[in-house]
Amino acid sequence: MAEHRYDPQxxxxxxxxxxxxxxxxxxxxxxEAGGRASNSYVLEMLPYPSGEPHIGHLKVYSVGDAIAHxxxxxxxxxxxxxxxxxxxLPAENHAIKTGVHPRDSTAASIASFQRExxxxxxxxxxxxxxxxxxxxxxxxxxxxxxxxFGAGLAYRKEAAVKWCPKDQTVLANEQVxxxxxxxxxxxxxxxxxxxxxxxxxxxxxxxxxxxxxxxxWPEHVKTMQRNWIGRxxxxxxxxxxEDLDPAHPIDYPVFTTRPDTLFxxxxxxxxxxxxxxxxxxxxxxxxxxxxxxxxVALNETNEERGNVEKEKTGVALGRxxxxxxxxxxxxxxxxxxxxxxxxxxxxxxxxxxxxxxxAFARKYGLPVRRVIEGPASAAPDADPSAAETTEEGLPYxxxxxxxxxxxxxxxxxNREALSAIVAWLxxxxxxxxxxxxxxxxxxxxxxxxxxxxxxxxxxPGCGAVxxxxxxLPVELPEIEDYTPKGxxxxxxxxxxxxxxxxxxxxxxxxxxxxxxxxxxxxWYFLRYCDPHNDDAAWDPEALREWMPVDQYIGxxxxxxxxxxxxxxxxxxxxxxxxxxxxxxxEALFTQGMVTKDGAKMxxxxxxxxxxxxxxxxxxxxxxxxxxxxxxxxxxxxDWSDEGMEGVHRFLSRLWRLAAETAERTDxxxxxxxxxxxxxxxxHWAIDKVSGDLRRFAFNTAIAAVMELLNECSRLxxxxxxxxxxxxxxxxxxxxxxxAPHVSxxxxxxxxxxxxxxxxxxxxxxxxxxxxxxxxxxxxNGKLRDRVQAAAGADxxxxxxxxxxxxxxxxxxxxxxIVKEIVVPGKLVNLVVR
RNA sequence: GCCCGGGUGGCGGAAUCGGUAUACGCAGCGGAUUUAAAAUCCGCGGCCCGCGAAAGGGUAUGUGGGUUCGAGUCCCACCCCGGGCACCA
Numbered sequence: 001m002a003e004h005r006y007d008p009q010x011x012x013x014x015x016x017x018x019x020x021x022x023x024x025x026x027x028x029x030x031x032e033a034g035g036r037a038s039n040s041y042v043l044e045m046l047p048y049p050s051g052e053p054h055i056g057h058l059k060v061y062s063v064g065d066a067i068a069h070x071x072x073x074x075x076x077x078x079x080x081x082x083x084x085x086x087x088x089l090p091a092e093n094h095a096i097k098t099g100v101h102p103r104d105s106t107a108a109s110i111a112s113f114q115r116e117x118x119x120x121x122x123x124x125x126x127x128x129x130x131x132x133x134x135x136x137x138x139x140x141x142x143x144x145x146x147x148x149f150g151a152g153l154a155y156r157k158e159a160a161v162k163w164c165p166k167d168q169t170v171l172a173n174e175q176v177x178x179x180x181x182x183x184x185x186x187x188x189x190x191x192x193x194x195x196x197x198x199x200x201x202x203x204x205x206x207x208x209x210x211x212x213x214x215x216x217w218p219e220h221v222k223t224m225q226r227n228w229i230g231r232x233x234x235x236x237x238x239x240x241x242e243d244l245d246p247a248h249p250i251d252y253p254v255f256t257t258r259p260d261t262l263f264x265x266x267x268x269x270x271x272x273x274x275x276x277x278x279x280x281x282x283x284x285x286x287x288x289x290x291x292x293x294x295x296v297a298l299n300e301t302n303e304e305r306g307n308v309e310k311e312k313t314g315v316a317l318g319r320x321x322x323x324x325x326x327x328x329x330x331x332x333x334x335x336x337x338x339x340x341x342x343x344x345x346x347x348x349x350x351x352x353x354x355x356x357x358x359a360f361a362r363k364y365g366l367p368v369r370r371v372i373e374g375p376a377s378a379a380p381d382a383d384p385s386a387a388e389t390t391e392e393g394l395p396y397x398x399x400x401x402x403x404x405x406x407x408x409x410x411x412x413x414n415r416e417a418l419s420a421i422v423a424w425l426x427x428x429x430x431x432x433x434x435x436x437x438x439x440x441x442x443x444x445x446x447x448x449x450x451x452x453x454x455x456x457x458x459x460p461g462c463g464a465v466x467x468x469x470x471x472l473p474v475e476l477p478e479i480e481d482y483t484p485k486g487x488x489x490x491x492x493x494x495x496x497x498x499x500x501x502x503x504x505x506x507x508x509x510x511x512x513x514x515x516x517x518x519x520x521x522x523w524y525f526l527r528y529c530d531p532h533n534d535d536a537a538w539d540p541e542a543l544r545e546w547m548p549v550d551q552y553i554g555x556x557x558x559x560x561x562x563x564x565x566x567x568x569x570x571x572x573x574x575x576x577x578x579x580x581x582x583x584x585x586e587a588l589f590t591q592g593m594v595t596k597d598g599a600k601m602x603x604x605x606x607x608x609x610x611x612x613x614x615x616x617x618x619x620x621x622x623x624x625x626x627x628x629x630x631x632x633x634x635x636x637x638d639w640s641d642e643g644m645e646g647v648h649r650f651l652s653r654l655w656r657l658a659a660e661t662a663e664r665t666d667x668x669x670x671x672x673x674x675x676x677x678x679x680x681x682x683h684w685a686i687d688k689v690s691g692d693l694r695r696f697a698f699n700t701a702i703a704a705v706m707e708l709l710n711e712c713s714r715l716x717x718x719x720x721x722x723x724x725x726x727x728x729x730x731x732x733x734x735x736x737x738x739a740p741h742v743s744x745x746x747x748x749x750x751x752x753x754x755x756x757x758x759x760x761x762x763x764x765x766x767x768x769x770x771x772x773x774x775x776x777x778x779x780n781g782k783l784r785d786r787v788q789a790a791a792g793a794d795x796x797x798x799x800x801x802x803x804x805x806x807x808x809x810x811x812x813x814x815x816x817i818v819k820e821i822v823v824p825g826k827l828v829n830l831v832v833r
Numbered sequence: 834g835c836c837c838g839g840g841u842g843g844c845g846g847a848a849u850c851g852g853u854a855u856a857c858g859c860a861g862c863g864g865a866u867u868u869a870a871a872a873u874c875c876g877c878g879g880c881c882c883g884c885g886a887a888a889g890g891g892u893a894u895g896u897g898g899g900u901u902c903g904a905g906u907c908c909c910a911c912c913c914c915g916g917g918c919a920c921c922a
Contacts, residue, residue: 219837220836220838220916220917223836223837223917224837224916224917224918226836227836227837227917227919228917228918230918230921232921232922234922254922255921255922256922257921257922258922269922305920306919306920307920308919308920310920312920335920336920337920337922338920338922339920339921339922341921342921342922343921343922347922348922349922350922354922355834355920356920356922357922359920436921436922437921438918556916556917560917629845629846629857629858630845630846630858631846635838635839636915637846638844638845640844640845640859642844642859642860643845643858643859644859645859646857646858646859647858649873650857650858653873656873691849692849695849697849699845699846699847699857699858700846700847700848700849700856700857702857702858703846703847703856703857703858704856704857706857706858707856707857710857713874776852776853778902778903780903781852781901781902781903782903783853786853807888807889810889818902819902821852821902821903823852826852826853827852827853827903829852829902829903830902831903
């Protein structure tokens, strides 16, 4: 018999050629049979093409491909496309450093991604490939922007923006980390005033929150989105200031979640950015101090200002406002612990029931008043001599009964008082119930070159005018110098910038900002459905066929930004009549990180595992299979070269045994018991893998196929060639989604057929059940023996079997059985005394 | 500080509904094959006691308690690791 050696370098390209040549994974729109119900859209997050694909890419596309194949073989037409999120800063920074045009470096990287994906054998419909930097794509990104602009959902305003001094660009709030550093380059972020484009995502806060209940996403991702949206219920309450001009009082609304503590408000605080701060302090003895304080506060970094541990600071404005519930005049302050971006930029301070206000009050000697009686303060053993120290137990943020407030409310439980006080405010015109969100509008302006140009013309007469549809796309001009100088590099392309107003025909200037790349990736999944459409972003009919995505797969690092933006786009486009669904991703799976030696892979650590090197040596099947076998795919996993070699051995054994079996001509009938055992194992594996695939448990699915293969070799001498062929072909069939090349090869050798054209195997019920099983015999919950029991035996028979088991008998000696527990099919537990 | 995950052999992990803890793989040990090695194949394996072996027994899923005939799994308290949010009124 010829020597059989598993040679992935020969096997893998051979099958890749078949799939490429026959365009096996392409699906056309306009399916006659089945319709939407039998279609399935399996999508992995599109890669940002930079350099070569890394091990994280191998993981996400291995997971996605396993799902795509499973859907195909369980009767679905599967859309499984690929594209590139091709605009972005790294390519532009590379251009600044080397002078290579971002288009060229991006093209080189895309080419290497394409090559690798083909070498990995991922079942991609290449006919729908797209890249977000192509004019044919960003033309429609611009169209969507204009649709939003037309609906008032894209707007321009001057804003204090987060500015990265190193990248010389504006960042979204989401792109600044908790310590105030740029998420990309790590530089300390500054604040700058600029006219910027925003998308009104805050209009959708409530729906983005509410619709989370309809989708099958991991609970922790939903929680992150809920926290990010940050919904708070409370009231807006008006505090009036009559100090400047009693004839023209100024009303300052504040947002509070605790209107029940209004009677405990003893001072009032404004954010340093509040536009009225300087005006209020003007002419008072505090004017100079306020001016200085505001200056210092505005120059603070986010890191300094955001530090909760930092001592509270502030300065009196020398003015007072009236507390609307009791008419008290309370002093006004400016302090940096109040944020301009949340609520109204001013707060009522209730030091008795808020930790921050309490710290501030203690520092500046302001009165602290208890207006809610908590359980602690009501304790009977409170020291009566401490009656003076009214601050005992404060600040108290829990529930309790109102005190020191007003005869109408004192003694009322605070939750009840809250509604009563809001109702009273409403009647008096001094406030109303209100809801606030932490979510901010999405700042999409970037002063960078390598992005989608914002299709707007600024006309001195007509203002911001949309570029007419027939002039789209507004193409990126060629420029010489990408270096950021505090304005967009596009501003340097004068021929391009100078244009005429589409409305009045007069001289006008093009918008020079480009869009945040998250805009590009907020709708790409729609374009895949109809990627070559030149007349529209998509044909609604194509979307009806595929959308929403049945299974989306990607890294948990996109749990907030990308997923929130994509959801927002769908809702906005649905409102504009372009979509007939609200949520883009029906189900989401987030995969964990692959680490090496317990740490994130990085060049500086020198612990990078290169997929290309692995594949060259062991083949794609080994790499793909190992990355799924390593552990549950939603968890982080540590790469081990030895572990991978184990998987390689497994695939080698499978292939070798199959190659030898395919050549076997002897047909011994086989031992009947062994035949049945092998057959049962095969059906057990079918059942096990089917269940595991439905719950993304690829690691145990692969383990089950390993068990089946072990059984094949163990029973090799006792079983017929036919049984061996069946068991091995079943193993290959189950393994196809994880290791497609070797599985296709094995399956063809054994059966002559193409495994991907076979329906998913079905386990036969009667082969999963056994007529005898091992009955576990326990005494007082401890395992004492195992005996053979008939599947149909009743409780009495099982008890009898247990009592008769040799080692059980020994433990019953001299004891009395007080209880017998029978779990048919499993165990008997005898409780003795 | 608040909100999520997670803690099981030497290692990665399994145990899907409260029912045999440690599947599968790695590393290890013993054997076969080989002049030898690699490769391959077979076998053993939590820890402790059992003089070496076997039968058997004890004990173990971060710690301490609880519920239950029975707990890795449920409840209470705590420790450690990872992630998210964080002066959001």
